[in-house]
Amino acid sequence: MNIKRMLLAEDNPNDVELTLAALSELNLANDIVVVNDGVEVLDYLYYRGQFVDRPGNDPVVVLLDLKMPKLDGLQVLKEMKGDPKLRNIPVVVLTSSREEKDLVDSYSLGVNGYVVKPVGFDPFLKAIKRIGLFWCLTNEPPLETPLDPEGVDARIDAGEKHYD
Amino acid sequence: MKKDIKSGLLRYGLAGLVFVVVAGSSVLLRWFSIRINFTIPVVAGIFVVAWFGGRKPGLLLAVLMSATTMYLNPIAPDRSIGAWAFGHLTVFAVLVFIVLIISGRRLVEAKLRESEESFRTMANSMSQLAWIAKPDGFIYWYNQRWYDYTGTTPEQMEGWGWQSVHDPEVLPLVMKKWPAAIDAGTEFEMEFPLRGADGKFLGFLTRAVPLKDNEGKVVQWFGTNTDVDQIRRVQESLNSSRAELKGIIESAMDAIISVNETEKIILFNSAAERMFDYPAIEAIGQPLDRFIPDGLSHTHSEHIDVFDKTHVTRRSMGSIGALSGLRSNGQKFPIEAAISQIETDGNKVYTVILRDITERKKAEDRNRQLNEELEQRVLDRTAKLDATNDELSKENVARRQAEDILKQSEESTRLIIDTARDAFIAIDSKGKILKWNTQAEVTFGWPQDEMLGRLLSETIIPPQHRQAHNHGLQHFRSSGHGPVVNQRIEITALHRDGHEFPIELTIWPMKIGTSFTFNSFIRDITESKRSEREIWKLNESLGHRADQLEAANRELEAFSYSVSHDLRAPLRHIDGFVRLLAKREAEKLDATSERYLNVVSGAVSKMGLLIDELLAFSRTGRQEINFTRVDLNALVQQSRKILSTDIGERDIRWNVNPLPAVKGDATLFGTAMTNLISNAIKYTRNQETAHIEIGVAAEGDGTATIFVRDNGAGFDMQYADKLFGVFQRLHREEEFEGIGIGLATVQKIVNRHGGQIRAESAVGEGATFYVTLKKAKGETNEH
Numbered sequence: 015m016n017i018k019r020m021l022l023a024e025d026n027p028n029d030v031e032l033t034l035a036a037l038s039e040l041n042l043a044n045d046i047v048v049v050n051d052g053v054e055v056l057d058y059l060y061y062r063g064q065f066v067d068r069p070g071n072d073p074v075v076v077l078l079d080l081k082m083p084k085l086d087g088l089q090v091l092k093e094m095k096g097d098p099k100l101r102n103i104p105v106v107v108l109t110s111s112r113e114e115k116d117l118v119d120s121y122s123l124g125v126n127g128y129v130v131k132p133v134g135f136d137p138f139l140k141a142i143k144r145i146g147l148f149w150c151l152t153n154e155p156p157l158e159t160p161l162d163p164e165g166v167d168a169r170i171d172a173g174e175k176h177y178d
Numbered sequence: 179m180k181k182d183i184k185s186g187l188l189r190y191g192l193a194g195l196v197f198v199v200v201a202g203s204s205v206l207l208r209w210f211s212i213r214i215n216f217t218i219p220v221v222a223g224i225f226v227v228a229w230f231g232g233r234k235p236g237l238l239l240a241v242l243m244s245a246t247t248m249y250l251n252p253i254a255p256d257r258s259i260g261a262w263a264f265g266h267l268t269v270f271a272v273l274v275f276i277v278l279i280i281s282g283r284r285l286v287e288a289k290l291r292e293s294e295e296s297f298r299t300m301a302n303s304m305s306q307l308a309w310i311a312k313p314d315g316f317i318y319w320y321n322q323r324w325y326d327y328t329g330t331t332p333e334q335m336e337g338w339g340w341q342s343v344h345d346p347e348v349l350p351l352v353m354k355k356w357p358a359a360i361d362a363g364t365e366f367e368m369e370f371p372l373r374g375a376d377g378k379f380l381g382f383l384t385r386a387v388p389l390k391d392n393e394g395k396v397v398q399w400f401g402t403n404t405d406v407d408q409i410r411r412v413q414e415s416l417n418s419s420r421a422e423l424k425g426i427i428e429s430a431m432d433a434i435i436s437v438n439e440t441e442k443i444i445l446f447n448s449a450a451e452r453m454f455d456y457p458a459i460e461a462i463g464q465p466l467d468r469f470i471p472d473g474l475s476h477t478h479s480e481h482i483d484v485f486d487k488t489h490v491t492r493r494s495m496g497s498i499g500a501l502s503g504l505r506s507n508g509q510k511f512p513i514e515a516a517i518s519q520i521e522t523d524g525n526k527v528y529t530v531i532l533r534d535i536t537e538r539k540k541a542e543d544r545n546r547q548l549n550e551e552l553e554q555r556v557l558d559r560t561a562k563l564d565a566t567n568d569e570l571s572k573e574n575v576a577r578r579q580a581e582d583i584l585k586q587s588e589e590s591t592r593l594i595i596d597t598a599r600d601a602f603i604a605i606d607s608k609g610k611i612l613k614w615n616t617q618a619e620v621t622f623g624w625p626q627d628e629m630l631g632r633l634l635s636e637t638i639i640p641p642q643h644r645q646a647h648n649h650g651l652q653h654f655r656s657s658g659h660g661p662v663v664n665q666r667i668e669i670t671a672l673h674r675d676g677h678e679f680p681i682e683l684t685i686w687p688m689k690i691g692t693s694f695t696f697n698s699f700i701r702d703i704t705e706s707k708r709s710e711r712e713i714w715k716l717n718e719s720l721g722h723r724a725d726q727l728e729a730a731n732r733e734l735e736a737f738s739y740s741v742s743h744d745l746r747a748p749l750r751h752i753d754g755f756v757r758l759l760a761k762r763e764a765e766k767l768d769a770t771s772e773r774y775l776n777v778v779s780g781a782v783s784k785m786g787l788l789i790d791e792l793l794a795f796s797r798t799g800r801q802e803i804n805f806t807r808v809d810l811n812a813l814v815q816q817s818r819k820i821l822s823t824d825i826g827e828r829d830i831r832w833n834v835n836p837l838p839a840v841k842g843d844a845t846l847f848g849t850a851m852t853n854l855i856s857n858a859i860k861y862t863r864n865q866e867t868a869h870i871e872i873g874v875a876a877e878g879d880g881t882a883t884i885f886v887r888d889n890g891a892g893f894d895m896q897y898a899d900k901l902f903g904v905f906q907r908l909h910r911e912e913e914f915e916g917i918g919i920g921l922a923t924v925q926k927i928v929n930r931h932g933g934q935i936r937a938e939s940a941v942g943e944g945a946t947f948y949v950t951l952k953k954a955k956g957e958t959n960e961h
Binding site: 080113138 | 743744751755779782783
């Protein structure tokens with residue numbers, strides 16, 4: 015069975031550390047991959063750049079900060095939800111603000127969750143732990159959509175055989 | 179020129195005088211066989227003449243002196259002629275050299291004096307304060323304005339005395355910067371306050387420029403101080419004149435409406451509110467077509483052509499043709515429009531002035547109708563009279579009756595004309611005045627009895643139009659047509675007191691029998707012209723203000739976005755790492771250290787709350803208002819539901835009376851209601867039984883005042899003005915928590931709807947908040 019990995023896209027090292035500290039209380043910290051900007055998110059998902067040889071399957075959830083260098087969160091979200099191969103990967107926006115515009119834009123792009131990071135650490139811990147528990151343990155991830163067309167055919171073949 | 183000759187004479191005279199004294203005394207002494215060395219007097223004389231007389235008189239003296247020496251010291255027998263000549267030439271050369279050096283030096287001095295003089299002349303004629311200093315910064319001259327402004331004397335000011343009119347707090351900085359500029363020999367510029375004779379400080383921008391000689395050494399400093407507070411004062415007076423302008427527009431009798439390029443209304447004065455029976459607050463943002471359904475579009479293209487050339491166009495009352503306005507109850511009515519258009523910073527603004535002419539139209543129509551009837555009757559009557567000439571005696575009675583009818587009809591015509599608000603004048607085809615109503619007496623200053631029978635061209639038509647008027651009449655007499663009849667024209671007229679003023683008139687010809695009379699209604703448009711001009715000015719300032727507002731809004735938008743993102747993140751980090759630290763060092767921390775860390779966390783969450791509340795507050799100010807009919811009863815219920823967790827187990831007696839439906843934004847009113855009720859719940863906390871009453875305090879025409887009353891802590895009315903300020907609190911935080919933004923939000927919401935809020939209270943006796951809002955349409959006073 016594959017490891018259930020979360021992808022955390024966050025450019026601020028303080029936020030990364032606090033998020034990891036929260037997840038470590040659940041022993042989930044090892045199952046998280048951290049990338050620092052929007053370009054790296056897509057590189058990871060598309061096996062590009064430094065992630066060309068990365069192991070395994072799609073993350074069970076992408077925790078996406080909105081304000082990031084290069085590509086921001088909304089641009090990443092648009093790209094992901096516009097690509098049939100990535101569309102099914104759950105994305106949860108994790109942001110500092112509750113700007114109405116960001117909220118509306120995120121949902122219209124098809125985000126799966128929108129969490130405002132609380133200022134106080136206790137509510138922050140609670141929020142991150144809930145996210146970790148839900149997406150890693152409670153939720154059933156979508157079936158993997160292979161990136162290469164051959165893989166798709168293979169699966170369809172297998173399905174047909176099954177029905178025979 | 180005269181002065182030059184005089185000073186030339188003086189200068190050469192000086193050279194002559196020195197020569198006569200020096201050479202004369204030398205010759206005289208020689209006569210007595212006393213021979214002394216005259217080198218010193220000669221050189222001294224040359225110095226004096228070269229300095230005071232200048233180069234040419236100096237050279238002249240040098241020549242004369244050398245010649246005299248040669249004459250007095252002929253060739254000695256034991257010397258060669260060459261040595262003699264060489265000796266004298268050397269002396270001559272030395273003298274010439276001295277003259278050139280000295281006079282050159284003097285020229286520089288003179289130039290310096292000249293530039294100083296011209297600066298002084300200039301400095302005394304300008305509005306700034308000005309001064310001149312020596313190279314070391316010692317000020318030895320100020321212009322009169324300096325003394326006038328500071329109320330000081332030259333003795334007090336000389337040198338470094340100016341320090342006494344400086345602000346002692348700013349002076350040390352001045353004393354650092356100004357000497358630094360003196361040392362470096364560079365231009366000096368600084369803004370600092372100077373004390374005036376009245377003891378008040380005004381801000382001045384001070385600049386000092388060094389004058390340098392050929393070697394780059396500073397010779398003098400020229401300084402000026404410019405009153406920069408003046409600019410601010412001008413700004414203030416500009417603001418007040420804008421306010422005045424706004425007053426004019428609001429009090430204008432004519433409706434004034436401005437629209438932007440997309441024909442959306444941006445200004446709607448109170449006369450417009452009355453005319454269209456529509457509140458300005460709702461009219462703004464609507465298309466003009468809503469009020470003038472025919473639109474002004476048929477005149478637009480023509481308009482824009484002119485506009486492109488001049489950037490200002492206007493059309494006066496009536497020239498646009500018949501338009502009709504649409505009242506809110508669907509009723510159409512005739513209006514007359516004047517339009518002006520102006521472009522500021524690329525934005526076009528159109529302003530229309532509208533006048534409801536229902537009444538005048540009626541009067542005109544009636545008048546015309548009566549005149550026609552009259553004419554018809556006269557014709558009929560004449561015909562009848564001709565036909566029945568021989569039966570005159572038999573029809574005496576009938577004639578008298580007809581004459582009575584005629585008289586009656588004439589009487590009613592006269593009545594209409596005399597009560598008309600416009601001047602009415604009728605002339606015959608030669609220009610002789612036949613009718614002159616009361617308003618004409620007011621408008622032109624001539625009484626009726628002086629005018630009847632006189633020629634129009636000799637009285638109210640200004641000299642420059644008289645010829646055209648006579649030509650027009652002649653043309654009409656011969657052809658039966660004229661370019662000026664049956665349409666509205668703008669022209670100037672002459673008042674009895676001699677001043678010329680703009681009028682607007684319509685002329686319609688009427689045939690009576692075989693001759694023509696010309697009738698006209700005339701209106702003095704001096705005032706409307708003036709208000710048109712005021713409106714262009716206002717438009718200009720409106721355009722500017724709108725731009726500024728938009729820029730400020732954009733800035734605010736960006737600012738609050740940045741605040742919500744960028745300020746919250748560091749707060750989260752502070753609290754996060756404080757907590758992690760506390761956990762990690764748990765065993766080492768004593769109780770005090772732990773408390774410190776708790777205080778940090780507490781402060782962080784308070785700050786987080788402040789940021790959230792501030793953002794919410796700024797959102798209520800920017801959010802667009804979506805006008806609907808709002809049921810306040812439903813809002814009260816909804817607010818009580820939201821606040822139920824705050825109430826908990828407390829004993830609160832509610833007395834909620836039926837409320838009217840009002841006009842406004844449901845979400846914003848919901849926020850306001852929740853804030854008011856939450857306030858009542860909070861401040862009644864210390865009462866055993868809390869009483870909260872909500873109801874209607876008063877209902878007026880179209881408005882309703884509702885109130886929320888509690889029996890809580892109340893406040894001192896002395897501080898009532900602080901109640902609605904942002905972050906203003908009347909209770910300590912230990913008593914009642916909160917950051918003081920709730921009532922500020924309520925006030926902002928109410929104000930944005932054009933409503934009013936006020937509070938009545940006394941310490942310990944509860945508080946009542948009154949909110950006046952506009953009722954929804956069709957809402958009666960009974961609920």
